[in-house]
Amino acid sequence: MKVLVTGSSGHLGEALVLTLLERGLGVLGLDIKQSYFATGRFQGLPRPGF
Numbered sequence: 334m335k336v337l338v339t340g341s342s343g344h345l346g347e348a349l350v351l352t353l354l355e356r357g358l359g360v361l362g363l364d365i366k367q368s369y370f371a372t373g374r375f376q377g378l379p380r381p382g383f
Contacts, residue, residue, distance in 0.1 A: 335359035342366045 336353055340346040341362030353360045 335361065337361050337363060339363050 336358050338346055338350050338353070338360060341350050341360075342364040346362070346364065350360050350362055
C-alpha cells in the first residue's frame with residue numbers, strides 16, 4: 334500500500350512517515366518546506382521514493 338502524507342516535514346507528519354516506513358508501507362511526503370529526508374538527516378533509514 335502507498336500512503337500520501339501531507340505536512341510531512343512537521344513534527345506529527347515526520348513521526349507518521351517514520352511509523353509508516355517501519356511498517357513497510359510506501360510513503361510519499363508532501364510539504365511546502367524541505368523535509369529531513371531530502372537533506373539526508375535520516376541517512377540510516379532506507380530512502381523513501383519522494
